[in-house]
Amino acid sequence: MSESRAGADLSPRYDPSGIEPVLYRRWLERNAFHVEADGAADPYVIAIPPPNVTAALHMGHGLNNTIQDVLIRFERMRGRDAMWIPGTDHAGIATQNVVERQIARDGLTRQDLGREAFVERVWEWVRQYGSTIISQLETMGCSCDWERTRFTLDEGLSRAVREVFVRLYEKDLVYRGNYIIHWCPRCHTALSNEEAEHRDVDGRLWHVRYPLADGDGHVVVATTRPETMLGDTAVAVHPDDERHRGLVGREVALPLAGRRIPIVADEFVDPEFGSGFVKVTPAHDPNDFEIGRRHDLPEVEVIDGDGRMTGDVPGPYRGLDRFEARRRIVADLEAAGLLEAVVPHAHSVGHCYRCDTVVEPRLSLQWFVRMQPLARPALDAYRRGDLRFHPERFGATYEHWLTNVRDWCISRQLWWGHRIPVWYCRAEGCGGTHVSREDLERCPACGGEVEQDPDVLDTWFSSWLWPFSTLGWPDETDDLRVFYPTHALSTAPEILFFWVARMVMAGLEFVGDLPFTDVLLHGTVRDARGRRMSKSLGNGVDPLEVVERFGADAMRFTLVSSAALGTDLQLDHEDLESSFRVGRNFANKIWNAARFALGHLAADDVERRPADLDLELADRWILDRFGRAVDAVTDGIARFRLHEAAEEAYRFVWNDLCDWYLELVKGRLNGERGEASRAAAAGTLAFVLDGALRLLHPVMPFITEELHCHLPGRTTEDTLLFGPWPDGGAVPRSAEAARAFDALQEVVGGVRRLRADYGIDPGRRVDVVLVDVPQPLRTAVEQERAGLLSLARIAELRFAEAAPAGEPGAHLVLAAGGELFLPLQDLVDLERERERVAEELERLAGLLAASRGRLGNQRFLEGAPPEVVEREREKAVSLEERLVRLREKRASLGEA
RNA sequence: GGGGCCUUAGCUCAGCUGGCUAGAGCGCUACGUUGACAUCGUAGAGGUCACUGGUUCGAGUCCAGUAGGCCCCACCA
Numbered sequence: 011m012s013e014s015r016a017g018a019d020l021s022p023r024y025d026p027s028g029i030e031p032v033l034y035r036r037w038l039e040r041n042a043f044h045v046e047a048d049g050a051a052d053p054y055v056i057a058i059p060p061p062n063v064t065a066a067l068h069m070g071h072g073l074n075n076t077i078q079d080v081l082i083r084f085e086r087m088r089g090r091d092a093m094w095i096p097g098t099d100h101a102g103i104a105t106q107n108v109v110e111r112q113i114a115r116d117g118l119t120r121q122d123l124g125r126e127a128f129v130e131r132v133w134e135w136v137r138q139y140g141s142t143i144i145s146q147l148e149t150m151g152c153s154c155d156w157e158r159t160r161f162t163l164d165e166g167l168s169r170a171v172r173e174v175f176v177r178l179y180e181k182d183l184v185y186r187g188n189y190i191i192h193w194c195p196r197c198h199t200a201l202s203n204e205e206a207e208h209r210d211v212d213g214r215l216w217h218v219r220y221p222l223a224d225g226d227g228h229v230v231v232a233t234t235r236p237e238t239m240l241g242d243t244a245v246a247v248h249p250d251d252e253r254h255r256g257l258v259g260r261e262v263a264l265p266l267a268g269r270r271i272p273i274v275a276d277e278f279v280d281p282e283f284g285s286g287f288v289k290v291t292p293a294h295d296p297n298d299f300e301i302g303r304r305h306d307l308p309e310v311e312v313i314d315g316d317g318r319m320t321g322d323v324p325g326p327y328r329g330l331d332r333f334e335a336r337r338r339i340v341a342d343l344e345a346a347g348l349l350e351a352v353v354p355h356a357h358s359v360g361h362c363y364r365c366d367t368v369v370e371p372r373l374s375l376q377w378f379v380r381m382q383p384l385a386r387p388a389l390d391a392y393r394r395g396d397l398r399f400h401p402e403r404f405g406a407t408y409e410h411w412l413t414n415v416r417d418w419c420i421s422r423q424l425w426w427g428h429r430i431p432v433w434y435c436r437a438e439g440c441g442g443t444h445v446s447r448e449d450l451e452r453c454p455a456c457g458g459e460v461e462q463d464p465d466v467l468d469t470w471f472s473s474w475l476w477p478f479s480t481l482g483w484p485d486e487t488d489d490l491r492v493f494y495p496t497h498a499l500s501t502a503p504e505i506l507f508f509w510v511a512r513m514v515m516a517g518l519e520f521v522g523d524l525p526f527t528d529v530l531l532h533g534t535v536r537d538a539r540g541r542r543m544s545k546s547l548g549n550g551v552d553p554l555e556v557v558e559r560f561g562a563d564a565m566r567f568t569l570v571s572s573a574a575l576g577t578d579l580q581l582d583h584e585d586l587e588s589s590f591r592v593g594r595n596f597a598n599k600i601w602n603a604a605r606f607a608l609g610h611l612a613a614d615d616v617e618r619r620p621a622d623l624d625l626e627l628a629d630r631w632i633l634d635r636f637g638r639a640v641d642a643v644t645d646g647i648a649r650f651r652l653h654e655a656a657e658e659a660y661r662f663v664w665n666d667l668c669d670w671y672l673e674l675v676k677g678r679l680n681g682e683r684g685e686a687s688r689a690a691a692a693g694t695l696a697f698v699l700d701g702a703l704r705l706l707h708p709v710m711p712f713i714t715e716e717l718h719c720h721l722p723g724r725t726t727e728d729t730l731l732f733g734p735w736p737d738g739g740a741v742p743r744s745a746e747a748a749r750a751f752d753a754l755q756e757v758v759g760g761v762r763r764l765r766a767d768y769g770i771d772p773g774r775r776v777d778v779v780l781v782d783v784p785q786p787l788r789t790a791v792e793q794e795r796a797g798l799l800s801l802a803r804i805a806e807l808r809f810a811e812a813a814p815a816g817e818p819g820a821h822l823v824l825a826a827g828g829e830l831f832l833p834l835q836d837l838v839d840l841e842r843e844r845e846r847v848a849e850e851l852e853r854l855a856g857l858l859a860a861s862r863g864r865l866g867n868q869r870f871l872e873g874a875p876p877e878v879v880e881r882e883r884e885k886a887v888s889l890e891e892r893l894v895r896l897r898e899k900r901a902s903l904g905e906a
Numbered sequence: 907g908g909g910g911c912c913u914u915a916g917c918u919c920a921g922c923u924g925g926c927u928a929g930a931g932c933g934c935u936a937c938g939u940u941g942a943c944a945u946c947g948u949a950g951a952g953g954u955c956a957c958u959g960g961u962u963c964g965a966g967u968c969c970a971g972u973a974g975g976c977c978c979c980a981c982c983a
Contacts, residue, residue, distance in 0.1 A: 580919095878964095
């Protein structure tokens with residue numbers, strides 16, 4: 011089973027496609043993602059936002075699930091019992107639409123099949139395709155506890171739904187009534203306020219004359235929906251409107267309808283708008299509905315569930331589509347000379363969030379949940395600080411919505427979903443309404459026949475229970491006791507109201523505790539032009555394609571690192587390489603760094619601790635850097651600043667480990683400086699490499715696991731999944747090594763810059779003289795001499811008290827103190843040297859002036875923190891020293 | 907109409923509690939295969955941190971306003 015491999019046989023190019031599926035299978039085989047309530051001492055739980063069963067995996071899922079997996083893997087490595095509950099949502103309207111379209115190909119409607127057969131048909135569809143999206147998460151490396159996969163229509167979850175409905179009913183928090191709701195004439199169902207998406211459209215405002223019924227004259231009303239006038243039952247004016255006071259109580263003759271309707275006074279009317287008259291259509295407008303109730307007006311329905319004019323309208327319009335009726339009515343009004351004006355008018359119109367049809371406000375008998383009593387505790391939890399949003403600003407949005415909640419219309423005229431657990435008695439004289447946890451056969455009151463409410467519940471009525479219904483609620487299960495409340499919830503901001511706020515309410519109301527403590531809102535994935543990715547635009551990026559071409563790790567790293575939480579991120583669907591090359595190249599970099607290291611490490615090297623080694627400057631430096639990286643990455647993930655964590659890990663691996671440390675210890679690893687030195691370098695390298703793989707594992711699980719298993723002495727039995735996570739406090743730090751190394755880097759950088767400036771052949775090794783350099787730079791240079799020679803392509807490196815007199819060369823004054831001299835003989839360009847010195851002089855003089863200004867300011871000295879002042883002093887001293895040297899240089903170079 | 911956000915290098919973005927001589931990746935320029943990596947290396951160019959005021963010893967960072975852009979909520983016909 012176990013297999014040990016040396017590093018040398020790794021390919022120079024990282025190929026994720028052959029590795030990722032193997033590792034994932036291995037993880038599943040060891041059942042690594044499953045957690046039992048029994049014995050889970052320190053659980054960390056995330057409930058996945060269940061994707062619609064009909065959904066195809068897109069980049070939004072890619073981003074969201076990467077975020078969750080990073081958190082889960084991080085906590086698992088930290089030793090917690092990290093458990094991630096996966097699952098899907100039955101998505102009432104969406105799924106029903108899919109299957110309706112499917113059977114339509116055979117010329118069938120759901121009515122043709124009948125309810126039972128249709129629902130069975132949907133189940134078939136779900137069984138066949140429903141798990142696709144979930145299994146695709148495996149490709150991305152998501153470490154979900156697959157044994158716990160749930161579906162919102164599962165038996166257990168359905169029981170939770172019923173329990174909740176009954177409890178709400180018993181507390182009088184759910185009621186049934188005739189109100190204006192958003193109606194989708196295509197889906198034939200009611201929608202909640204949140205499901206009607208309002209968009210500004212360029213409409214028109216038609217000004218229509220309504221003649222007074224008795225006597226001359228007319229009033230002018232303005233409307234954006236002339237077709238509703240057939241349902242007008244009044245005209246309203248503001249009670250204080252001086253102009254029209256005399257008209258209140260009189261009647262107008264409703265054109266085209268041949269009815270007389272009263273003029274009423276109502277506060278709702280804005281006297282400033284238009285003529286000050288409002289037509290009142292109680293059955294088709296929420297405001298008018300209120301006015302109607304206040305004045306006891308009739309509610310005349312003129313548009314039916316199909317969006318057609320009803321039989322209650324005059325003959326010519328009967329049965330017409332609402333928009334066709336609008337055209338006809340406008341034409342007829344015009345012909346009758348009643349159309350006073352038509353003006354362009356931008357206004358917002360509701361659209362069905364599923365099929366984009368213009369929704370119709372419609373009077374209809376529906377079930378509602380009273381939200382205010384539920385909202386208060388949800389608001390309090392946030393205000394107490396028990397519920398946190400990341401980024402914080404979304405808290406304001408949450409608060410705003412909760413303080414203005416309106417009742418939630420939960421009944422849907424669909425077949426696919428949880429049927430409303432209400433039975434109506436058909437018996438004469440009884441007619442009772444019964445809400446029940448169990449199906450009813452007979453009326454509990456009279457024993458008569460009962461009929462169940464035909465409607466189903468809004469999909470979100472099951473989703474809002476997700477964090478606890480998935481754990482077995484309403485039963486008091488071990489799972490519920492151990493894993494609830496969950497910890498983080500990661501989702502898109504657009505479902506803050508649909509889902510997040512409602513889950514908070516449900517958790518507090520039904521379980522008595524918040525469902526989670528931290529809400530992460532990620533940004534929207536957009537294309538290169540900033541457009542939202544969508545099927546219709548064809549600009550989507552398929553995560554599976556990205557995984558195939560670049561690897562899951564590359565995708566995950568790119569997604570996590572390219573924008574802060576809450577910030578939208580752009581991906582170019584036409585040039586995937588430009589988007590994902592960062593992650594792919596980084597994976598390749600890690601791969602090759604490890605490949606190199608593995609070629610030089612023995613099993614013993616991996617066993618050693620830094621404390622056992624005879625550390626040199628470079629070793630102490632990289633350990634110091636590593637310790638800082640551990641702290642930064644840990645802090646970044648713990649604070650949900652994932653992009654910072656990713657960036658810190660990237661910096662450490664690429665800029666510190668690869669660019670400097672590896673280059674510096676190549677000779678030592680080959681034994682050039684003896685066994686003790688080799689062992690120190692090898693032991694340090696093994697330690698920081700192992701640690702770097704750990705730091706990166708939450709974001710890049712595959713490549714890190716693969717390399718981990720390749721370390722000397724390790725086998726495929728080994729795994730990074732359970733940590734341990736590196737302990738930053740246990741890594742030896744050395745501020746002194748950090749300072750000394752900074753100076754070394756400056757020397758190397760200086761030589762390289764001078765070489766580039768003078769166009770020195772890269773193959774040519776130069777001599778370098780370090781003039782008058784202070785400690786600790788002097789010792790550092792001596793210690794790392796060999797590495798410096800190779801990094802800066804130096805032939806000889808020597809110290810001097812003063813610059814070699816009369817020798818032509820290039821100078822550089824070091825911030826670390828002293829100066830660097832490159833004897834260049836023929837190559838040196840005096841004019842160029844003068845320019846360089848002059849520019850540098852000017853730049854530093856400017857900085858010194860600013861620094862002196864600060865230090866000369868008494869208020870700065872008193873007001874600023876002591877360490878800031880101290881730093882400023884050191885800066886000024888250093889600048890002064892460098893300026894002195896530069897001036898000497900200038901003098902020695904003479905005038906141009 | 908209400909609420910929130912954004913405006914930092916050619917592009918995409920960092921910059922949390924004010925101390926920055928403002929960073930990264932990509933792109934660009936020049937040079938380079940010194941056996942981990944050309945999915946690479948070295949050096950470099952490139953920014954009045956949208957604008958105007960204010961607070962402060964000190965503002966990319968806080969406050970107010972202006973301009974432009976985005977998002978969410980909303981029943982002004």
